[in-house]
Amino acid sequence: MSLNVESSESRTLPTLTPLRLLDNAGHAIRSEDAGGFALPEPEILRDIYRRMVVARRFDVQVTALTRQGRLATYPSAFGQEACEIGAVAALDATDWLFPTYRDSIALLTRGVAPAEILSQFRGDWHSGYDPRAHRIAPLATPLATQALHAVGLGHAARLRRDPIVALTFLGDGATSEGDAHEAFNFAAVWQAPTVFVVQNNQFAISVPLERQTRAATLADKAVGYGMPGYHVDGNDVAAMYAVTRHAVERARNGGGPTLVEGLTYRIEAHTTTDDPTRYRESRDVEHWKRRDPIERLEKYLVSDGLLGDEERSSIADEAEALAADTRRTMNVEADHDPLELFEHVYATRRVALGEQRAFLADERDRAAR
Amino acid sequence: MTTTSMAGALTTALRDAMAADERVVVYGEDVGPLGGVFRVTDGLQAEFGSDRIWDSPLAESGIVGTAVGMALYGLRPVVEMQFDAFSYPAFEQIVSHVAKMRNRTRGRVGMPLVIRIPCSGDIGGVEHHSDSSEAYWTATPGLTVVTPSNPADAYSMLREAIDSDDPIIFLEPKSRYWMRADVEFPARQTSFDRAHVVREGDDVTLLAYGPTVATALAAADQAAADGLSIEVVDLRSLSPFDDETVGASVRKTSRAAVIHEAAQFGGYGAEVAARVTERNFFHLSAPVLRITGFDVPYPSPKLEEYFLPTAERVLDAIETWQWEAR
Numbered sequence: 001m002s003l004n005v006e007s008s009e010s011r012t013l014p015t016l017t018p019l020r021l022l023d024n025a026g027h028a029i030r031s032e033d034a035g036g037f038a039l040p041e042p043e044i045l046r047d048i049y050r051r052m053v054v055a056r057r058f059d060v061q062v063t064a065l066t067r068q069g070r071l072a073t074y075p076s077a078f079g080q081e082a083c084e085i086g087a088v089a090a091l092d093a094t095d096w097l098f099p100t101y102r103d104s105i106a107l108l109t110r111g112v113a114p115a116e117i118l119s120q121f122r123g124d125w126h127s128g129y130d131p132r133a134h135r136i137a138p139l140a141t142p143l144a145t146q147a148l149h150a151v152g153l154g155h156a157a158r159l160r161r162d163p164i165v166a167l168t169f170l171g172d173g174a175t176s177e178g179d180a181h182e183a184f185n186f187a188a189v190w191q192a193p194t195v196f197v198v199q200n201n202q203f204a205i206s207v208p209l210e211r212q213t214r215a216a217t218l219a220d221k222a223v224g225y226g227m228p229g230y231h232v233d234g235n236d237v238a239a240m241y242a243v244t245r246h247a248v249e250r251a252r253n254g255g256g257p258t259l260v261e262g263l264t265y266r267i268e269a270h271t272t273t274d275d276p277t278r279y280r281e282s283r284d285v286e287h288w289k290r291r292d293p294i295e296r297l298e299k300y301l302v303s304d305g306l307l308g309d310e311e312r313s314s315i316a317d318e319a320e321a322l323a324a325d326t327r328r329t330m331n332v333e334a335d336h337d338p339l340e341l342f343e344h345v346y347a348t349r350r351v352a353l354g355e356q357r358a359f360l361a362d363e364r365d366r367a368a369r
Numbered sequence: 370m371t372t373t374s375m376a377g378a379l380t381t382a383l384r385d386a387m388a389a390d391e392r393v394v395v396y397g398e399d400v401g402p403l404g405g406v407f408r409v410t411d412g413l414q415a416e417f418g419s420d421r422i423w424d425s426p427l428a429e430s431g432i433v434g435t436a437v438g439m440a441l442y443g444l445r446p447v448v449e450m451q452f453d454a455f456s457y458p459a460f461e462q463i464v465s466h467v468a469k470m471r472n473r474t475r476g477r478v479g480m481p482l483v484i485r486i487p488c489s490g491d492i493g494g495v496e497h498h499s500d501s502s503e504a505y506w507t508a509t510p511g512l513t514v515v516t517p518s519n520p521a522d523a524y525s526m527l528r529e530a531i532d533s534d535d536p537i538i539f540l541e542p543k544s545r546y547w548m549r550a551d552v553e554f555p556a557r558q559t560s561f562d563r564a565h566v567v568r569e570g571d572d573v574t575l576l577a578y579g580p581t582v583a584t585a586l587a588a589a590d591q592a593a594a595d596g597l598s599i600e601v602v603d604l605r606s607l608s609p610f611d612d613e614t615v616g617a618s619v620r621k622t623s624r625a626a627v628i629h630e631a632a633q634f635g636g637y638g639a640e641v642a643a644r645v646t647e648r649n650f651f652h653l654s655a656p657v658l659r660i661t662g663f664d665v666p667y668p669s670p671k672l673e674e675y676f677l678p679t680a681e682r683v684l685d686a687i688e689t690w691q692w693e694a695r
Contacts, residue, residue, distance in 0.1 A: 138478070
């Protein structure tokens with residue numbers, strides 16, 4: 001699926017019509033109408049399908065658990081499975097991911113355990129998982145700041161001659177942040193092996209895209225920095241995978257950064273504490289529900305005989321098992337040791353923190369008596 | 370023994386650290402061929418190549434944010450913020466990520482990076498070139514904030530900062546860059562969590578750091594002529610704070626004053642005064658004083674002489690204790 005990268009690529013404006021490889025009915029689109037990108041191999045698409053189904057079941061389960069009070073909050077990725085999983089599936093195991101708070105299902109698909117993914121949303125103070133073991137930066141709340149971390153890590157790997165790519169997710173709102181600009185510019189100037197995947201789900205909490213930018217597409221922003229930008233149908237996982245894979249290979253081969261915009265829609269609220277009926281029309285939500293990314297791929301796989309009832313049933317079982325496992329884990333109260341608060345602030349503990357730790361320990365001892 | 374400026378001592382520290390550990394990389398604005406606007410990185414790119422030390426685009430959040438990623442990968446970046454107030458665009462990266470990464474990852478990922486910030490005034494700089502930003506950094510758990518006042522400490526503390534597994538805000542008092550002294554390289558002083566008593570005395574403890582250590586020493590010289598014995602403590606590290614060395618001095622002299630260039634209200638001196646008082650109240654015979662800049666934005670070069678704490682102001686301030694006891 002490698003493309004001839006022409007030197008003029010970075011100066012070409014992205015297409016206004018989002019790039020697609022499968023139409024909404026699941027029919028393959030000819031390569032010449034799809035920017036020269038080819039449909040991924042069937043095995044890749046079957047694997048991605050399985051991951052998307054499992055991820056959606058997880059997302060629905062966590063939303064339900066949040067409504068039951070088991071989590072403090074949860075930002076759902078319902079409807080964004082193609083962006084999340086298409087992009088992450090394009091990475092090699094040695095590559096790094098720099099997620100935002102909405103990317104729980106991307107972490108899931110990279111093998112992080114549910115309890116570790118949800119650590120902060122449950123109300124704990126730490127990220128749960130080991131970033132180096134999973135090659136995933138810790139989830140954090142500030143917007144666009146992680147894009148610079150991705151550029152730095154990618155550049156460090158390049159200085160070390162390690163063939164590692166750093167992929168970072170950004171939301172449409174985050175592209176307005178200064179750090180997004182600085183990350184695009186640093187990556188382009190340094191030719192850092194970075195892939196920026198903008199999940200344009202069209203709302204930053206309640207603020208719609210037209211109040212976020214005057215650019216024709218968010219992918220247009222790439223051109224000014226001197227890197228290629230692709231405007232992709234974010235509900236077409238085949239296109240998301242193919243374009244991101246191209247960007248990843250390009251970065252790995254020294255071609256520098258790429259910006260991939262996936263045009264999608266957030267079906268659920270911003271988080272479980274938000275009321276989306278105040279800022280958007282239900283007919284829009286219904287319109288986007290009819291463009292469901294999982295159904296689209298399923299139609300294609302079924303009509304091409306790549307997915308049978310038996311496999312669908314086994315995938316459904318896997319999804320149910322994960323949901324049950326997530327329920328079980330979340331229904332057990334996590335064990336918090338308040339004295340651990342003092343353990344990980346500095347590499348070597350300070351005298352003052354030792355004093356404060358002793359104070360808290362003493363206070364608890366007296367309360368227990 | 371070599372006679373060196375403080376800037377030269379910092380250059381030697383960077384050179385020695387880069388030679389000792391290939392994970393150390395240096396970048397920021399103008400640090401390459403120019404050698405930094407204060408020449409602290411002079412000659413290093415020629416020596417180590419542009420994979421180890423390079424000019425970055427002009428964007429402070431970008432400099433610190435990319436350093437977070439590099440540290441995550443296992444490098445030990447030393448980045449430069451070109452002048453104090455230009456560090457403010459990097460505030461979010463420093464406070465939300467550099468300071469928190471170890472905590473957020475339950476100790477799995479540290480941030481062994483050094484953020485060098487040429488700080489404070491007295492060089493006739495224009496707006497944005499003379500701020501003292503220490504209170505912002507010392508109020509942030511997870512950061513270590515240090516500032517040398519002389520060439521030997523500059524070398525020793527920068528080496529220690531680069532060796533540290535924690536992120537260090539390294540404040541370089543630019544009015545002292547050209548201060549010269551004899552230094553035996555590689556000079557390694559006591560670790561920077563210890564303050565230094567740089568002049569012994571019996572009647573008053575002056576607590577100073579960075580640029581105001583020289584001010585405190587000048588005040589002590591003048592006071593000695595009047596028969597007043599002043600002890601000067603160079604804090605060296607602002608966070609952590611060496612309660613032990615400071616407490617011992619204050620209990621000996623029973624009077625303490627803290628001197629800094631930054632504005633007074635909510636400034637670092639407030640923390641010092643509170644700590645010293647809480648821990649030594651019954652040994653104090655007078656309130657802890659603060660001799661600081663005014664609560665105004667750092668003034669223009671034409672007016673900074675009215676703003677900066679001077680030896681005379683220090684002596685006038687301690688005169689308000691009136692010395693009935695003597």
